[in-house]
Amino acid sequence: MRIAIDARKLHDYGIGTYVRNLLRHLARLDHETDYVAICRPEDAEHVAQLGENFRPLPERAPSYSLREQYRLPLDLRRVRAQLFHAPHYVLPPLTPCRSVVTIHDLIHLRFPEYLPNRLAYFYARAVIWSAIRRADRVLTVSEASKRDILRYFNVSAAKVEVIPNAIDERFGMPPSDEEIALVRERYLLGDPFLLYAGNIKPHKNLERLIEAFGLLRSRGFDRVKLLIIGDQVTKYAALRHAVHRCKLHTHVRFFGFVPDRMLAVLYRLADAFVFPSLYEGFGLPPLEAMASGTPVVTSNVSALPEVVGDAALLVDPYDTSAIADALERVLSDPALRADLSARGLARAREFSWERSVCRIRDVYQEISAS
Numbered sequence: 001m002r003i004a005i006d007a008r009k010l011h012d013y014g015i016g017t018y019v020r021n022l023l024r025h026l027a028r029l030d031h032e033t034d035y036v037a038i039c040r041p042e043d044a045e046h047v048a049q050l051g052e053n054f055r056p057l058p059e060r061a062p063s064y065s066l067r068e069q070y071r072l073p074l075d076l077r078r079v080r081a082q083l084f085h086a087p088h089y090v091l092p093p094l095t096p097c098r099s100v101v102t103i104h105d106l107i108h109l110r111f112p113e114y115l116p117n118r119l120a121y122f123y124a125r126a127v128i129w130s131a132i133r134r135a136d137r138v139l140t141v142s143e144a145s146k147r148d149i150l151r152y153f154n155v156s157a158a159k160v161e162v163i164p165n166a167i168d169e170r171f172g173m174p175p176s177d178e179e180i181a182l183v184r185e186r187y188l189l190g191d192p193f194l195l196y197a198g199n200i201k202p203h204k205n206l207e208r209l210i211e212a213f214g215l216l217r218s219r220g221f222d223r224v225k226l227l228i229i230g231d232q233v234t235k236y237a238a239l240r241h242a243v244h245r246c247k248l249h250t251h252v253r254f255f256g257f258v259p260d261r262m263l264a265v266l267y268r269l270a271d272a273f274v275f276p277s278l279y280e281g282f283g284l285p286p287l288e289a290m291a292s293g294t295p296v297v298t299s300n301v302s303a304l305p306e307v308v309g310d311a312a313l314l315v316d317p318y319d320t321s322a323i324a325d326a327l328e329r330v331l332s333d334p335a336l337r338a339d340l341s342a343r344g345l346a347r348a349r350e351f352s353w354e355r356s357v358c359r360i361r362d363v364y365q366e367i368s369a370s
Contacts, residue, residue, distance in 0.1 A: 001368050004081035004097075006072065006090075007037040007047065008063055013199060015088050015104060017284060018141075018165060022087065025357035027051045033364075036079045038072065055079075064090065083364055089124075091131035098367050100360075101135040103128065105281025105303075106148045111203050129153055136367045139360065141165050141282040142303035163359050164307075165282045166351035168260070171291045175265045183265040187255075193225040194327065195270035195294075197263060198277070198285045200230035200239065205276045205299075205317050207242045212276075212323035214246035219324070221331060224271070226252045229263065267292035272330045272337075275299070276317040283307050287351060290344030295337045297326045311343035 007023060009015045023037060027050040035054045037047040044056035057075055061068040073094040076084055084091075086101045108115060108124040115121050132138055132153050138160045140146050146160050175183075183189070194213065200206055206228065213226045226248075228239075243252045258266065267273065273289035275298040283304045286296045296312035298304050305314055313326040330337055 001083065001364070002034040002036065002079065002081050003083045003085065003364055004036040004038060004057070004076055004079060005085045006087060007039040007043065008059060008061075009088065010039060010043050010046070014284070017168065018102065018104070019087050021166070021168065021353040022085075022357055022360065023047070023050055023054070025353050026361065027054060029354070029358060030361055033361075036081060038075055063088075068092065070094065083368060085360075085364070086131065086135075089128045089131050091134055093130055093134065095134065099135045100137050100139060100363060100367065101131045102139040102141075103131070103145065103149060104141050105145050105279070106152060107203065107279060107281070109152055110148070110279055114202055125152075132159075135159075136370075137161060137363055139163050139363070142306050144303035144306055145281040161363065163356050163363075164351055165284055165287075166353040166356055167284065167288050167291050167348060168353075170260055171264050171267065171288045172348075173264070175261070175268065179261065179265050180269065183262055183269065186262075187227075187253075187266075189269060191223050191225050192271045192331070193227050193269075195227050195229070195266055195273050195289075196275060197229040197258075197266070197273075197288075198275065200228070200236055202236070202238075203278045204230075205278050206239055208317065208320050209274060209276050209323065210239065210242040210246060210248065210252060212320040212327065213252065214248055215320060215324040216327050216331075217248070217251065219328060221328070224251075224331065227255060227266070227270070228252065229255045229258050229266070231257055263288075264292065267294050270294050272297060272327060274323070274327060275304070276315065276323055277302070277304065278317050280304055280307075286312060287348055291348035293341045293345055295330050295340035296344060297323070297330060308344075309347050311340065311347035313340070 007019050010019050036057050038057045038059045039047050041058040044058050047056035061071040069092045072092050077096050081097050084099045089103050091101045112121040132155050146162050243249050267289050272295045275286045277299050279302045286298045286308055289296050298312050299317040300314035315322045315326045
């Protein structure tokens with residue numbers, strides 16, 4: 001069987017984590033199937049190193065472009081693919097073989113105000129609906145995302161299967177003393193700090209987090225800092241304005257891109273990880289923090305309660321006082337911190353990329369056999 005996988009987002013956040021682990025674990029589990037990874041030209045060498053049954057197919061068509069709508073079908077015909085896996089919601093109408101599509105979330109439909117215009121909303125809805133209709137199987141990463149898919153689109157529940165994400169192995173490996181010392185020195189981490197990691201789009205709710213942090217400091221936690229890790233801070237001036245409005249400019253630090261190994265250290269050094277997102281299809285950062293033994297405060301909406309279980313403090317993300325109250329509990333109660341740390345480590349072990357990719361491979365075989 002020859003299976004093509006769209007791996008153009010190999011180095012992205014979110015979907016990139018999914019693609020990287022999909023390819024990595026397929027390479028470990030399956031040495032018989034012929035895999036073709038449609039990738040950026042600069043990633044061809046990486047794909048070729050996965051194994052003898054992995055072949056790169058360089059493609060320059062940008063994601064979410066009209067060009068990919070005809071380029072990907074041409075690629076699939078050229079390699080004579082029997083099955084195509086689109087790991088995000090783009091499945092061109094001219095796809096010439098059977099197909100699987102992964103829809104991680106419906107953020108564009110749930111929060112259309114974050115799109116540039118109404119045309120972008122209708123384009124996203126049409127592309128997602130086309131993918132759902134044409135695919136032989138729709139995969140998603142949480143029961144919450146499945147409910148959203150069934151709510152927005154007329155599709156059989158039997159066609160949509162939940163296969164959860166998991167964490168990268170690097171977050172399960174304790175950093176060395178040298179790595180910890182290097183990160184402390186590089187980022188001047190002498191005071192206790194709260195950590196947020198993820199993108200900084202509006203639905204991540206960082207303005208309320210900053211306001212809650214200001215409220216926390218007013219309650220006597222004046223040594224605590226807030227570290228926000230996320231690219232493209234300059235695109236969202238409202239965050240800087242929130243910091244200055246709350247007079248926190250010396251206490252809130254914005255980091256841009258942080259290498260994975262440094263992020264793993266920061267998770268472990270943080271006194272708590274806070275993730276007050278308004279919507280997540282899954283929510284990997286809280287799971288990564290729990291795997292690092294860090295207490296987590298996160299939202300009680302979308303997929304987040306499903307992911308963290310009873311191993312985190314859940315809050316109403318629209319209530320800044322509730323966020324501040326939860327952070328105060330974690331910082332002032334050593335027994336609670338220890339309990340959350342132990343529960344988080346146990347919860348993180350329940351998610352496994354090997355198990356998830358095994359099930360994805362089974363889906364490939366089921367579709368091929370049918």
